[in-house]
Amino acid sequence: MTSGSSAQVIRLHRDGSPGGASARAAAGDPDDADRHASVVELPTSSAPDSAGDSGAAGGGVSLDRLLTFLRNRLTGDYDVDEFGFDPELTDTLVLPPLKLLYDKWFRVGAVGAGHLPADGGALLVGNHSGVLPIDSIMTALAVHEQHPQRRHLRMLGADLVFKTPVLGTLARKSGQTLACNPDAERLLRAGELVGVWPEGFKGVGKPFSARYKLQRFGRGGFASAAIRAGVPIIPVAVVGAEEIYPKIGDIKPLARLLGLPYFPVTPFFPLLGPLGAVPLPTKWTIEFGEPILTDAYEPEAADDPMRVFNLNDQVREAIQQMLYRRLARRRNIFSG
Amino acid sequence: MPPMPPSNVLVTGVAGELGSRLLARLGNNPDLNRVVGVDTSPPRPEILRRAGHAEFVRADIRNPLIAKIIESAKIDTVVHASTHAHPAGPTRRVAVKEVNVIGTMRLLAACQKSPLVRKLVVKSSAAVYGAGARSPAVFSEDTELGPTSPSGYAKDAVEMEGYVRGLMRRRPDITVTMGRFANIVGPDVDTVLTRYFSLPVVPTVLGFDSRLQVLHSSDALAALENATLEDRPGVYNIAADGVLTLGQAIRRAGRIELPLPRTALPSVGKVLRSARIVDFSADQVSLLNFGRVVDTGRLKNDFGYTPRWSTRDAFDDYLTGRGVRPIVDGERIAGALAAVGRR
Numbered sequence: 253m254t255s256g257s258s259a260q261v262i263r264l265h266r267d268g269s270p271g272g273a274s275a276r277a278a279a280g281d282p283d284d285a286d287r288h289a290s291v292v293e294l295p296t297s298s299a300p301d302s303a304g305d306s307g308a309a310g311g312g313v314s315l316d317r318l319l320t321f322l323r324n325r326l327t328g329d330y331d332v333d334e335f336g337f338d339p340e341l342t343d344t345l346v347l348p349p350l351k352l353l354y355d356k357w358f359r360v361g362a363v364g365a366g367h368l369p370a371d372g373g374a375l376l377v378g379n380h381s382g383v384l385p386i387d388s389i390m391t392a393l394a395v396h397e398q399h400p401q402r403r404h405l406r407m408l409g410a411d412l413v414f415k416t417p418v419l420g421t422l423a424r425k426s427g428q429t430l431a432c433n434p435d436a437e438r439l440l441r442a443g444e445l446v447g448v449w450p451e452g453f454k455g456v457g458k459p460f461s462a463r464y465k466l467q468r469f470g471r472g473g474f475a476s477a478a479i480r481a482g483v484p485i486i487p488v489a490v491v492g493a494e495e496i497y498p499k500i501g502d503i504k505p506l507a508r509l510l511g512l513p514y515f516p517v518t519p520f521f522p523l524l525g526p527l528g529a530v531p532l533p534t535k536w537t538i539e540f541g542e543p544i545l546t547d548a549y550e551p552e553a554a555d556d557p558m559r560v561f562n563l564n565d566q567v568r569e570a571i572q573q574m575l576y577r578r579l580a581r582r583r584n585i586f587s588g
Numbered sequence: 589m590p591p592m593p594p595s596n597v598l599v600t601g602v603a604g605e606l607g608s609r610l611l612a613r614l615g616n617n618p619d620l621n622r623v624v625g626v627d628t629s630p631p632r633p634e635i636l637r638r639a640g641h642a643e644f645v646r647a648d649i650r651n652p653l654i655a656k657i658i659e660s661a662k663i664d665t666v667v668h669a670s671t672h673a674h675p676a677g678p679t680r681r682v683a684v685k686e687v688n689v690i691g692t693m694r695l696l697a698a699c700q701k702s703p704l705v706r707k708l709v710v711k712s713s714a715a716v717y718g719a720g721a722r723s724p725a726v727f728s729e730d731t732e733l734g735p736t737s738p739s740g741y742a743k744d745a746v747e748m749e750g751y752v753r754g755l756m757r758r759r760p761d762i763t764v765t766m767g768r769f770a771n772i773v774g775p776d777v778d779t780v781l782t783r784y785f786s787l788p789v790v791p792t793v794l795g796f797d798s799r800l801q802v803l804h805s806s807d808a809l810a811a812l813e814n815a816t817l818e819d820r821p822g823v824y825n826i827a828a829d830g831v832l833t834l835g836q837a838i839r840r841a842g843r844i845e846l847p848l849p850r851t852a853l854p855s856v857g858k859v860l861r862s863a864r865i866v867d868f869s870a871d872q873v874s875l876l877n878f879g880r881v882v883d884t885g886r887l888k889n890d891f892g893y894t895p896r897w898s899t900r901d902a903f904d905d906y907l908t909g910r911g912v913r914p915i916v917d918g919e920r921i922a923g924a925l926a927a928v929g930r931r
Contacts, residue, residue, distance in 0.1 A: 319926045326918030328839035334831050334881045335725045336799045414878070415721035417795025417850075424725075425797070425833075434724040434731070438883075 317344075335439070336424035339404065346426045347396065353386075354393045357533050358492060361588070364540035365398030367486055373440040374543065375478045376405065376447045377567050378488035379466055379575060380455030383516045385409075386531065387493035388449055392427075394538045395445060406439050407447040408432075412513070433477050440481035447488075448474045450564075453513040457502070463494035464575050472564035476554040484543035485567050489574035492536030495585050497521070535588035541574050594665035594707060595621040597816060598658060600649055600695065601670025603627040605777055606711070608635045609809050610669060614816065615642025624661050626654065627670065649691040655698035658705065665707040666699055667816050668692065671748060688744040689751075696755045699762065707763045709815045710752050714768045714825060715742035715871060719798075719878040728883040729768070729823045742871045765815040770827030770882060773902055774805030775909020783866040785841045786912050791856050791868075794847040797835045798879025801827050804897035804905065811893050824891050825882035830899040834876060840900075841907055842914020850877065 321344050324330045330340050354360050368374065378391055392405035408431035414420040429435045431448065439446045449455060450469040458467060478485050501517030521528030544567060553559045582588060597614055601607035602625035611625040612635050623642040630636065630644055647653050649670065658666070671688050699705045717727040724731065733746050749766065756764050771781045781802070784790065803826060811826045838845045848856060850873070857868030888894050897905065906912070 315929055319922070319929055322925055323919070323922035326839060326922045328832075328836040328918070330836065332799065332831050332833050332836065334799070334801075336797075336831070336833065336879070338833075411722045417793075420721065421795060421797045424799075429725045430722070432724050434728065435726070438726055 332425075335406070335427070335429045335435070336421075337404070337406070337427040338425040339427075342404065342426045346422070347393065350389060350393055351397075354390055354397070357531070358390060358496075358536040359588070360390055360394060360492075360536040360538055362394040362398045362538045362540070365394070367540045367543055368395060368399050368403070368445065369484070369543075370401065371443065373443045373481060373483040374445050374486050375436075375440060375474060375481075375483055376445060376486045376488050376540070377474060377571065378447065378449055378490055379464070379494075379571055380449035380451040381458060381463065381490070381494035382531070383456060383497035383499055383518070384531075385449070385456050386496065387490045388447060390493070390536065391447060391488055391490060391538055394540075395447075403445050405447045406444045408436055408449075410452065431473075433473055433480075436474065436477040437481050440477060440483045450474050450568075457499065457514040457516065458494075459502075460495075460498040460500055464491075464579060466568055466572050466575075469564050469568050472557075472560045475560045475563040475567065478546045479549045479554040479560070479563070480551060482547050482549075482551075484545050484547075485563075486543050487541035487567055487570040487574060489539045489541065489571055489578055490536065491539075491575065491578040491582060492534040492585070492588075495534045496531035498532075532586075534585050537578055537582075537588065539574050539578060541570055544570065592664075592706065593619065594816065595619075596661055596663045596704075597623050597665045597667065598661065598663040599623070599625045599667045599669060600691075601627055601668070601711075602631050602644065603629045604670065605774075605805065606772065606808055606812065607669040608632060609805075610667065610812055610816070611635070611642050611644075612639045613809065613813050615640035617817075619817075622661055622663075624657065624663065626657065649695045650686065652694070654695055655701060658698050658702050662704055663702065664704050665709070665816060666695070666705060667709045667711075667812065668695060669709075669711045669812065671711055671713070671745065684741065685744055688741070689747050692748045693751055696751050700755055700759055705759075705762060707816075707819070708752070708755070708765070709812065710748075710764070710766045711812065712749055712752075712766050712768045713742070713745045714770045714801075714827060714880060714882050715875075716745045716749060716768060717880060717882070718742060718871070719874045719880045721878060723878065723880075725799075726881050726883050727825070729825055729886055740869045740871045763819050763821045765820050766823045767811060767815060767826045768823065768882065769808055770801050770803040770825075770880075772805050772808045773802045773906040774808075775905060777805050777906070780867055780872060782906060782910065785837065785843065785907075786910065787860075787866065788844065788915050789846045790838050790841075790843045791846045791848050791853065791860075792834055792838070793853060793873065793877045794849050796850075796877050797833045798876055799831045799833055799881050800837055800879055800899070801831055801881045802899050802902050802906075803827050803895065804902035807895040807897055807902075811887070811891075811895075814891070814893055818892075820891050822886070822890065824887045825884055826887055826895075827882050827884050828895045828897055828899045828902050829884065831881055832899055832903060834879070837903060839916075839918055840903065841912055842916050842918065844916055 324340065330338065332338050381387055388407050392407060395405040396402055404427050407428045409423055409428050411430060413423050414430055436446055451467040452470060454467040497516060497518050499516045499518055503515040503517060507515035518528065597620055599607055599611050602611045608631035611623065611631060614620055614623045625642055625644045626647045628648050636644065645657055647657060699708055716733050717731055752764060752766060772779060773782055835845060853873050860866050860868050
C-alpha cells in the first residue's frame, strides 16, 4: 500500500443512501478484491459474525467472586496499569450495566469482529455521534463481547473528560486515556487495542441534519501514531448512534457558561427535562472493517504530512463507505 | 579519550537522607581518593560513624566558599543532591527557593570555573512534568516542560534544570547526569508524601483518584551511586515499576479517606500547614488531582539500572518500616462481610 492511492468509485448495494449514489474511496491493498463485501470473513476469523446477543457471559456474579472483589477493594489489593486501568473494577462494576444497554436498549449487532487481531496492537477508528459519546462505549463493549480473548478497547478521550470529577477517574479506571500521541503510541506499542474518534466534538455534537456525514478528521494525529507504532488501522462504522439524540439546536451562551463544547437541543431535551435525556432506542450495528495495514510505511513517514494526510483520508473514506453501505441496507431506524 | 574514573567527589545535601547515605557509600569505596560532603548541618551521627574516609565540611552552597572547597579538594565529580522538589514539613517558601535555585546557581558557577570538574550528577524531580488533565498519562524524558503547569517547588526544579542545561552548553566537556526522581519512600524517609499517608484522615480531591508512582530509597541511592561512579550522560526518569492509585494506597495504609471539593483543599492545607503537620501546596494538590507516572525505559535500557522495588512493594515497605499501623482494617471488614454474606 502506498500513499499515492488513486480514487476509485465503489458501487453501492442499494441506492438512496444519504450521501448520494457515488462516493470516492481511496484504494486499499491493491490485491485485496474483497473490499466490497459488507461482511468479510478472514480465514483467521474465530469470532461469530452474528448480530445480537451472542457471547453473553452465563449467569450472574457469584457470591464468592463478589466477596473476593470486596476484599480486594477494601485492602487495596488489586492491579492498576500505568494509565490507571483497573480491569477488575471494569469487569465487575462498569461493564455489566453497560451490557444491559448494549443488549436490551440498542440491541447492538456487531459485524466483522474477525478483523480484530487476536493479539497485538491495532488502532480502531470510528465515526462519532450522538451528543453523548455512547457510541464509543458501545464499540468497546462490542470488542469485549465479540473478541474470543475478550479484549478491552483502550479509548482516547478529550481532556474535558479527564478534567471532570468522577467521570475523569472512571474513564481512567476503565482504561481510557487522553487523546495525545505519546499515550496512543505507548498503548499501541504495548500491544493494546486502541480506539479513537477523530471527529471529536465536531462529531459528537453534529446536528441531526449532518448525521452519517463524517466531519473533518482532526489533524491526522491518529494516522501518524499508527505509522510510528506499525499497527494496522481498523475502520469502524457505527450505525444507529447518530439518531439517539436528534440534535436540532445548540444554545451557545449556555454552553459557554457551563464550559461545554455545545448545549444540545433535541425534540425532547431540555423540553422534557431529565426524561428528554433518555436516548432513543435505535437499533445499532457496529461494523469492524478490513484492516488498513501501516507496516509498509517506514517510520519517517509519520513525519511526512502528505503521507499522513493520505492515510487519514483513506481511513475516512473507508469508514464513510461502510456507513453508506450499512445505511442502504437498513430499513428502519428502530428495528434495523 | 576513555572516561577517567572519579577520584575526588563532592556531595551536596549530606544532611538529607539520600545525601548522607550516598556519602557513607562513597566513603567506603576504596577507589575514591577523597569524598567531601557539604551541607549547612552535619549528617546523623550514626551515618558519620559509618562514613569511612568521607569528610564533612559545614558549608552553604549559596556561599562563594563552595568554589574554594571544589578547588582546594581538587574535586572532579560533583553530586548535587541537596535539592528538594518538595520539603517534608512546613518551611518558609522563600528559604527553600533560595537553596534550590540560588544554591544550584552558585554550585554550577563553581563547577564551571574549576577546570578539574568533569562530571556533574544532579538530583532533580519528576515534579518538573507537572500534573494536569492535559498531560499525557506517562511522561517520557522528551516531554516538553511547559512553563504553565508546574508551580511552586516544581517550578524551582524546572528553573534548576534550566541552569544545568546552561552549564552543559558552556562546558560541554563535563559529563552531566540528571535524574528526575519520583517521590522517594522508604523506612527512613521523611517527605511530604510519607507524612501525608500517616495522617489518620487523609484529605483527597473529591471525584478524583490519581495515579501514584514512587521510588524506594534504596533504589534512589543505588541509581545515584551508579551515576556517580559510571559515566551515564543524559536525563533519566528514576522511578519504580507499577502504579498505585491514591485510593488504593490509602486503603493499603488503612487510613480514612476524606474526599473534599477541590476548592476546599487550600484551606484544609492551610490548617495542616499551621498545625505543622504537612505542607499542602498547590503542586501537591494537582498531584493528588491527576497523578503522575513517568516512563523508565531509558533508565533500564540506557542507564542500565532496574529498580528492585516496585511501587507497591516500596509503599508497603514504607508502611511497615515507619510503623504506620492501619486505622481501618480492610481485611477484618472484608472478613465480617464474608461471614454475613455466607450465612
